[in-house]
Amino acid sequence: MAEGDYGQGVKLASEVLDEDFNNPMAVFLLGYSSLKTEKFGIAYQLFMRAAQLHPGRAEPWNNAGMCFQETWDLDAAEKCFRKALQIEPDNPAAMQNLALIYVNRCQPDEALKWVRRAEQTGHNSWEAVDNKAMALLMKRDWEGWKLYRETAGRHKQRQIRTYMNPEEPMWEGQKGAVVVYGNQGLGDEISFASCIPDAIKRAEVIVDCDHRLEGLFKRSFSEAKVYGTRFKDREWDHAVDYSIASDCLPAMFREKDEDFPGTPYLKADPERRLQWRSLFDTYRKPVIGVAWTGGLKNTGSAKRSLKLEQLLPIFKAIDATWVCLEYKDRSEEIEELERLHGVRILDYPRATRTNDYDDTAGLVAELDLVISVSTSVVHLAGALGKECWCLLPNKPRFFYGLEGDTLPWYKSLKLFRQTQDWPIEDMVKLLKLRWGK
Numbered sequence: 001m002a003e004g005d006y007g008q009g010v011k012l013a014s015e016v017l018d019e020d021f022n023n024p025m026a027v028f029l030l031g032y033s034s035l036k037t038e039k040f041g042i043a044y045q046l047f048m049r050a051a052q053l054h055p056g057r058a059e060p061w062n063n064a065g066m067c068f069q070e071t072w073d074l075d076a077a078e079k080c081f082r083k084a085l086q087i088e089p090d091n092p093a094a095m096q097n098l099a100l101i102y103v104n105r106c107q108p109d110e111a112l113k114w115v116r117r118a119e120q121t122g123h124n125s126w127e128a129v130d131n132k133a134m135a136l137l138m139k140r141d142w143e144g145w146k147l148y149r150e151t152a153g154r155h156k157q158r159q160i161r162t163y164m165n166p167e168e169p170m171w172e173g174q175k176g177a178v179v180v181y182g183n184q185g186l187g188d189e190i191s192f193a194s195c196i197p198d199a200i201k202r203a204e205v206i207v208d209c210d211h212r213l214e215g216l217f218k219r220s221f222s223e224a225k226v227y228g229t230r231f232k233d234r235e236w237d238h239a240v241d242y243s244i245a246s247d248c249l250p251a252m253f254r255e256k257d258e259d260f261p262g263t264p265y266l267k268a269d270p271e272r273r274l275q276w277r278s279l280f281d282t283y284r285k286p287v288i289g290v291a292w293t294g295g296l297k298n299t300g301s302a303k304r305s306l307k308l309e310q311l312l313p314i315f316k317a318i319d320a321t322w323v324c325l326e327y328k329d330r331s332e333e334i335e336e337l338e339r340l341h342g343v344r345i346l347d348y349p350r351a352t353r354t355n356d357y358d359d360t361a362g363l364v365a366e367l368d369l370v371i372s373v374s375t376s377v378v379h380l381a382g383a384l385g386k387e388c389w390c391l392l393p394n395k396p397r398f399f400y401g402l403e404g405d406t407l408p409w410y411k412s413l414k415l416f417r418q419t420q421d422w423p424i425e426d427m428v429k430l431l432k433l434r435w436g437k
Helices: 006-019 024-036 040-053 059-070 074-087 092-104 108-120 126-138 144-150 186-200 211-220 270-281 308-317 331-341 357-365 376-384 424-435
Strands: 177-181 204-208 225-227 242-245 287-291 321-324 369-373 388-392 413-417
Touching: 006 024, 024 040, 024 059, 040 059, 059 074, 059 092, 074 092, 092 108, 092 126, 108 126, 126 144, 177 186, 186 204, 186 211, 186 376, 211 225, 211 357, 270 357, 308 331, 308 424, 357 376, 369 376, 376 388, 376 413, 388 424
Parallel strands: 177 204, 177 242, 204 225, 287 321, 287 369, 369 388, 388 413
Antiparallel strands: none
């Protein structure tokens, strides 16, 4: 299991249980394999059984908390981690997991306190570095980028790629041929691409991106060689001196507030823009894009998303043409809203449910405004310089910081932070000021 061969690990642990039904280590390891393969419900049950069989060990409680953490039940996760610390007060893993809980609750100072406590045990871990990085970045202490770079390759979502044999070193700003590759979600890849123009000034840049971004990035970063081969076998052959994940670039290029230009850096396809412009001009009213869901279960989708009906005050505020920017099929919700409330939302799957994000960019570039929860289209709008109003949950990802209605990344983005309720009425007032009669 330590080598990642969970199938063989499960087979061996099962053989032990066939001989000894109550072997606590075998039960624990079966839980561990389930946790690592994202079977969180099964993993939790197995860890609880391991805790019963061996009540003096902290590990089952710590790992049970990780099951809750992965499914974003932070309160239940915290209880498990604190139970682990009751059993073993100096358990550094439980301390680090508590630090992550406080990062996800947007309490960076509390997170840093737990990081320090874990460090005082003498146990150094990449989790400590990662939690410290996110806590500092949440406070807009840009020293956090250097720590964030140190943990590249540790997360499943932040894998390191290499292109040569023997492997090329990670780029540190030298001249030469450097591959800049994406390694997170689509929105993250777009946001960190803001550093690519900085990299181009120093080196010969080859961009290895998500295939959906290839056309958009080729046009936008014309001085680089761009290939949409991030998830594919390489179809290109260039000598490579260095490589670097795009989420490591801010450690070199975003060291202080002034290093964030905030200006547009992506260019939508002029032909696609012209097609949408010709259509939108026929409506003779504002054309506004909307997206109301964001993230996955393990990235806090429940707290980031709304029901479409919650946006009804916005739809009723002004006479506008509304356009769906959801990347999944939401036709049933859209039809129900029209049937119950008479609000029509136009849906263009050819632009939003496509394998070419150039299609989406062309549409977004010609909208009068984007209203969205925190999801990929927010980063796209910001990168295009399109005005975007983002409904942000009261405990957002570290990227969005703790306060303020702007981000250094995008000057065209305005944040509407949730307090007790979603700030729908604040948007309604602004819409009426701009387009109300």
